[in-house]
Amino acid sequence: MSRRVLKVNDSAWLYAESHRTPMQVAMLATFAVPEDRPDFVRDLVARWREVREYQPPFNYLLKSAPVPSWKELAPEEIDLDYHFRHSALPRPGSQRELGVLVSRLHSWKMDRRYPLWECHIIEGIKDPDQPGDQWSMYMKVHHSQIDGVGGIRLLKRILSADPAARDMLPPWAVGTHGPDQSGLPAREPAAEPAPRESVSVRSIASAGSAVVGSLGRTYGESLVGSNEVGRAVPFRAPKTIFNGRIHTPRRFATQHYAVDRLKAVSAAIDGSLNDVFLGICGGALRRYLVDAGRLPDDPLIANVPVSVRPGDAPGVGNAITFLYSSLGTDIYDPVVRIKAIQESTRLGKERLPQVGGLAMDAYTAMLMGPFLSQAILGFGGRGRPASNVVISNVPGPNEPRYLDGSRLEEIYPVSLLFNGQALNITAVSYDGEFNIGFTGCRDSIPSLQKIAVHAGEELEALEQALGL
The missing domain is CATH 3.30.559.30 (Nonribosomal peptide synthetase, condensation domain)
Structure with missing residues (x-):
């Protein structure tokens, strides 16, 4: 399988990591359980467990030698049961209990023997200000792979603007190269770029001088x-x-x-x-x-x-x-x-x-x-x-x-x-x-x-x- 060498800036997040300072970013997304589907979370987890398609960065394994790089794994090389986990809070689960669980999940460094991501589905949440039940998805990825803006752009591809959309793929099957599930029209293509100037000694010197x-x-x-x-x-x-x-x-x-x-x-x-x-x-x-x-x-x-x-x-x-x-x-x-x-x-x-x-x-x-x-x-x-x-x-x-x-x-x-x-x-x-x-x-x-x-x-x- 192919390899992708890391940029220096991305590699720094790996070298700076320790058990006290795991270099991971995450999102906590909370959803409303549909009133007409009380078993929504159970059914979603069961269906997602059968999806064994992976898009970057979810199929990338870190290789440190000879230089830090990502090795693209085949689907059969990825242990989905390790990455995808189902949890529940004691009912009625409060926001405090959810925060305690997320604090604990976010404390631990990810194992570099696996691709560096985890997806946790958490049910049993009850907000006293909301009429129905809720569930959450906590997802963490190593910062060497995704920054904040990149993570939100990925989220936009995972979630749909259409409430009628069904049979949607899990995050690992969307990634940065998979299907866009937003349901929104594609943006107008950018204007034809001007011909690219050749890289000259003068342009390099100008950029270097500014830096x-x-x-x-x-x-x-x-x-x-x-x-x-x-x-x-x-x-x-x-x-x-x-x-x-x-x-x-x-x-x-x-x-x-x-x-x-x-x-x-x-x-x-x-x-x-x-x-x-x-x-x-x-x-x-x-x-x-x-x-x-x-x-x-x-x-x-x-x-x-x-x-x-x-x-x-x-x-x-x-x-x-x-x-x-x-x-x-x-x-x-x-x-x-x-x-x-x-x-x-x-x-x-x-x-x-x-x-x-x-x-x-x-x-x-x-x-x-x-x-x-x-x-x-x-x-x-x-x-x-x-x-x-x-x-x-x-x-x-x-x-x-x-x-x-x-x-x-x-x-x-x-x-x-x-x-x-x-x-x-x-x-x-x-x-x-x-x-x-x-x-x-x-x-x-x-x-x-x-x-x-x-x-x-x-x-x-x-x-x-x-x-x-």
């Missing part, structure tokens, strides 16, 4: 301190309780709002929805640290992933770079804080080199090199952190989605942690709702749920301050 210049400014200011107010750079973040050594057990908490509430705030501040999200996170972390008596004088700094994935199709591997932003945790007033965040992200975006493809991969590898080297060598969490927290926002489907007529109610991202980075906050929008997943180290962050609660309080404070 080196951006890195030089970033790490030069990191060494001596930025002379721009609000400018956030790596390794200038204050040490907090989020930035020590971590352990294997995880905690997971959620929060959600109507997207229209965030849009109203963004319109009032003449900013973006992502500005509002960062402002809410900064306010929530400030409240949490004040309660703990551990708020530093300097503002916390967030590492914000930025997608550079071209087109709309999902793909295997990562297509992201990063910028650093202040979270304004040194500022009491929520409106003043969000204005400071806007200025910080503006400065961060200005530092991104205007390059693509291999040049952007090289920039990201060098930008994250010192941080990932710490993780790979086991030094993370011992010195000054590159940033205090990773915060990401990924747009999801705008319309309701279904799986064999079972409506998707909520979807939450579950992300990864490092030594020195004990908290990750990732959001996904879906059908008018903004869903936030808080993934934390159980031992480093007591009462993680408080951060989710404070996030709700912070949105209310912004609305009140803006007269909304």
